[in-house]
Amino acid sequence: MGLGPDLNETLARARADLRMGVPVGLRADGAHVLVAAAETLSEARLCAMRALGPLDLALTDRRAATLKARAYDGDVARVIVPEDARLSWVQDLADPADDLANPMKGPLQTRRDGSVMLHRLGLQLCKGARLLPAALVVPVAPGTAAAQGLLEIDGMEAAPLLEALPELEHVVSARVPLRAAENARLHIYRPADGSEEHYAIEIGRPDRAQPVLARLHSACFTGDLLGSLKCDCGPQLNAALTHMGQEGAGVLLYLQQEGRGIGLANKMRAYALQDQGFDTVEANHRLGFEDDERDFRLGAQILDKMGFSAVRLMTNNPAKMRMMESCGIGVTERVPLKVGETVHNTHYLAVKAAKSGHLL
CATH class of the missing domain: 3.90.870.10 (DHBP synthase)
Known part of the structure; x- marks a missing residue:
């Protein structure tokens, strides 16, 4: 070359x-x-x-x-x-x-x-x-x-x-003590297509021969960092890490797929449309996007590269379970994650259940 x-x-x-x-x-x-x-x-x-x-x-x-x-x-x-x-x-x-x-x-x-x-x-x-x-x-x-x-x-x-899934390259791993678990390590994965890096937070030393407690968490600047009450993302992130810390082992995949894969600017456009009376799915459609533009195959690829073949998946979203199974990652158990409901996001959560099939 x-x-x-x-x-x-x-x-x-x-x-x-x-x-x-x-x-x-x-x-x-x-x-x-x-x-x-x-x-x-x-x-x-x-x-x-x-x-x-x-x-x-x-x-x-x-x-x-x-x-x-x-x-x-x-x-x-x-x-x-x-x-x-x-x-x-x-x-x-x-x-x-x-x-x-x-x-x-x-x-x-x-x-x-x-x-x-x-x-x-x-x-x-x-x-x-x-x-x-x-x-x-x-x-x-x-x-x-x-x-x-x-x-x-x-x-x-x-x-x-x-259309293809970009190959992810492991860049570096380092110990990062967390409030939820002091025995945590952060792994950085970089896609070959030049898009954003994705992260894996490994709690403890999970047995690769056993199903690992895992969560696929999509980045949410407003919820994870700002404490937004319009979604349940921040509470889900913290609850998942706390659960893994209590069990002593787990993997949280932090995927850079803000706003269900449409990016922060478009997510804010969707929020503005919600202020006009449209729900989250209707807002995405009016912008020209599908209900959900995320690619959960990225999570399966990271789990495979880390040596895991089966998970106990912390999720309310059956689509994540189906994608893991289709990519060769067995889902032995769904661990519900029902946290973070507020007066500001009750309608949002209801729409996720009614239109996106989330088990809420």
């Missing part, structure tokens, strides 16, 4: 470019497009992209349903951007913050001919960059990306990599 980046590294650079408002090039089956994230796009770059050809705004079917736009391609809607559309029009379609105040955004025309593959990849890159899933797409002549000094990615090669 030379000094140049491999595909994983190029995709990481592409996500960083999109976060900065810089378009990236995608190609597949003779088609070439430039893709920009609607959230970070500038008026100047919108004008520059419009000069290259007809523009589409790629949206997920979830966001399209809110806007009453036809998603002819199933999971993706290709909204045709009018020639005189300004950046504010594009970003109003991407961001539901003002939907109730300004509901009339259409009628919207959506494209139904041609391949949607590169539009779909653009949305995946936006999600991976923790941006709103809305991508401006323009077809271009071959070589345009290079001429503009932009990254260009082979979509056929990138598609399976974006």
